[in-house]
Structure formats: structure tokens, C-alpha cells
Amino acid sequence: MEIYELIRSDRRTLAVEITRDGRVLVRAPRRLSQAAIDGFLSRHEAWIARQLEKRRAAPPPPEPTAAEIAALKDRARAVLPEKVALWARRMGVTPSGVKITSARKRYGSCSGKNSLCFSCFLMNCPEPAIDLVVVHELCHIRVKNHGPAFYALLERYLPDYRERKKLLR
Template sequence: MTKGKVVFAGTFRVESISVPVQLIRSGRKTIGVKVDQKGVVTAQAPYLAKEADILAFLSQHADRIEQYVQRSRMAARQSEDAGRFAAAELEHMAQQAVQVIPQRVAYYARLLGVTYGRITIRNQKSRWGSCSSKGNLNFNCLLMAAPAEVLDSVVAHELCHRKHMDHSKAFYAELYKLFPDYDRCSRWLKEQGVLLMRRMTG
């Protein structure tokens, strides 16, 4: 098989997980699992990983996986109750973001001692921010609906990529030094940010 090629290997059931688990094989070296915003569970495994080992991994983490599945389902129901953001609401948040986010970027860039390029505000359904190799920064306008410290955590995260374009130990050491409360804000985005993402228009 071509290195890096992704192969869909079907679905199967795991005790204590209420939904079928999709299995994806690829060139990765370890077994992992993810639960998306719709509560779909995907096991990710190396090409040659034994199915028994994959099942053992999923069974070991079944309770935590099921918690995320239920959390995703609850988030979906809550977002349906809240309704989608109107186009005018998104435009208002984008205008706010243009005023607020560059100031926060400048603040944390000074603390970190880095430069950056263009700042772009977007309406995104899956990402809170990004940093290109040229130092251009993108941020989601929905950050204006999050607590101020959560917005700052995303800004700090992206600026740390100006020193480390990966998520290595060195990257996180830099991030925690710049923003010690990062883990709590990251949890907020995983638990509450999904509600905002689901309310995107379109």
C-alpha cells in the first residue's frame, strides 16, 4: 500500500459504546479514536494492527468514548433549541472580531517575542484558528461568543506556532509558559464551543 493512504475497514460494535465504530487504517503508528460533533466514533489504526488489539483499546476507553458520544448528542439537541445564527449576527461578530482580535494578537506577540503577518477573520464550522508558515493568522468570528480568556487561549496557541509549527512538547512548553490556563480554556472549546459551531448558518 502507498504510505499514508487511508483505508476504510468497515464498522463494528463495541460493548458500552452505543453507536457503531468506524475503523480507518492508515500509515499511523498507534491506535487512536475520535468522536466528531455528530457523535460518530472512528477508530484509527495502523495497517497491520490486529483487530483484537483495536477492540481491546476501544474496550479500555469505552466509558470515556461513550461520554463524548452522549455529550455530542446533547450538544446537538441544545444547538437545535438555540437555533442557527442569523447572517446579521455572524456579520456583527465578524465586525467585533476585526476590532478585538488584532489587539489581542499584538499583546501576546509582544509577550512571546514573535512577529506575524496578515490577520483574517472567517466564519468557520470546524476550526478556531490557524497559523501559516508565513505567519498569516486566521481566526473564527465565533470566538466573539466565547469567554474572553478562551479567545486569548486561541490567540496564544496560534502565535506559539510562530516558534514551533507543530504540536510537540516544545510547542506546549512555550504555550503553557505564555498561557498557563490553556487546558481549562481548551476544555471549554471542546465542550461548549461545539454548540457555537453547530449554530453556524448554512
Template sequence: MTDFTVIYSKRRTICAEIGPDGSVKIRAPQNMRKRDIQEFVRMNEARIVRARQKQAARAQEAGRKTLTAEEIAQLKEKARDFIPARVKYFSEQMGLFPSAVKISSAVRRFGSCSAKNSLNFSYRLMLYPQEAVDYVIVHELAHIVHRNHGKEFYALISRYLPDYKQRIALLRR
């Protein structure tokens, strides 16, 4: 396998990462030699190929195509424009103001709220209807005052999005 990108960082271990477009990124410690990286790829080639196939099958099964690098770039740009504007709108409505709003490439979660009230949103939200995106934004803003998913948390969400349960269903499609 020769089609991979190496990303050096301050990490201590090496790992392979499969991008949404099927690209392979090898994350390696800054001081790791190229031949050690190539050896890692050779030793893990079967696992990498299986992971790529599994990801493509999962995307196909879900009725979604694997996104190209260009499509991902467009979604990220759209998210950078759209999400902060919606956060500002709902922040003013709710009187809750995050310390920062960031767009990420998160795969397993649509959004998160840090202990310092910084909100993070996945660019993948742009694949969903605006009603669903608005729900995730209100959900994360609600975490500024309610750090759990208790009754008060959902009461706050319901105050601004009475149909929040239908909006959650949009995210599960």
C-alpha cells in the same frame, strides 16, 4: 430535497456539506452537470438528513443553539475587528510577528499557525470569553518559535498568561 446551494470549484469529487445553520452546500467540480448533482443529492438524501439531525442534536446537547446566517455574519465581523487587534497587542508583548492573520470558519480547531507563520483563527472564538480568545492567540503566536507542544512552548505561554490552564478550561465548556 431541493433546498441546497451548489458551489462549483476546481475539485475532482462531489460532496455535501452541512452548515452550522443547517444549510446544505453541495461542492462539485466545475464541469459537473446539474442532473448529476441532483442525482448525487437524491442518492445521498437520507445521509444528508441524518447529518443535519445529528448536528442539531449535538448543538442542543452542548446547550448551544444552531447559529443563524445572520448571527454567523455578525460573529465573523466581530472576529475580523477583535482578533487582529489582540494579535497585534500580544505580538508586541512577545516580540513575535505573524506574516498574516486570517479569520476562518474552522469547526474543529480554534486556531492554527502555518509553516510560513500565518495565523488562522475561527470566528467561533467569538462565542467564548476574552480570556479564552487571548489564550488561543498567545498559543498560536508561541508556535512561531516552538512548532510543538513541548515544555518550552508552555513555558513561553506561561510567561505571558500565567493562568493559561484556567483559560484552556474555558474553551472546553
């Protein structure tokens, strides 16, 4: 196993992450034994190796400049509220607000109070993928988890959501 950085916190699950610069981060509960962590890493060794190889073969693009991020945020502020309003009417839901951020790890989220948050980097995706993220977050107003009821609702509004999801990668 490659060298990794272990981060212990008040979490309940184990997770492994490959950073943009190719470091391996392992996030673990505070009291989990090293043997359990080692077992987890050995079960995921092939996945980790594939991800590291991908990073080495195709290094990530350079970080966007502040001006590029500002331009993406402006575009998101112009596009996303209209899309949210359109889909919210179709779905019969009402979000409590729409916020644009420069989050890197997720394109959207829905709070417990039904406030939607979108990353400006979503604007780098094709239009069908943007609609998918908007509808996905609006579905969370009705269903707060990713269970079967959630995906049934998502499929009701976007029967091709699986194909659209491939556009996000």
C-alpha cells in the same frame, strides 16, 4: 461496543470521534488490522460511552444561521487583529497574516509560514480565553510543536493559561 463508522486513510494513528449528532467515527491507517482497531476501541470503551451519554443528555445547540456566522466573523475581524498586534509586540514576534474562518473543530492555528488563522466561533468565548488562543498561536511562531519549550513560553506570557483553558470547554 456501539456501532461505529470506520474511515481508513493515509494516516499513522488511530482516532475516535463522537460527532455532534452522536455517531462514532473511527479513523484508522489503511493497513491496520481489524484486531488492532478492536483492541483500541475496547481500551476506549468507557470514554466513548461517557461521550455518548453526554450527547444524549444535552443535545448540541442548533447550527448557527448564515447571518449569525457573518456577525461573528465581523466581530472577529474587529477584535482579533488588534489583539494579535498587541500580543505580538509584547512577545517580539511577527505573524505573516491573520485570517478569520468559520472552522468548527479548532479555535486557532499557525501555519509553517507563521500565518495565523482563527475561528469566528472563538468570539463566543470569554475575553481571557480569547487572549489564550491568540497567545497560544503566537507562541507557535517560535516553537512549532506542543513540547515543554512551547508550554514554558506560553506560561511566561500567561502564567494562568491552565485556568484560561478551562474557559474554552
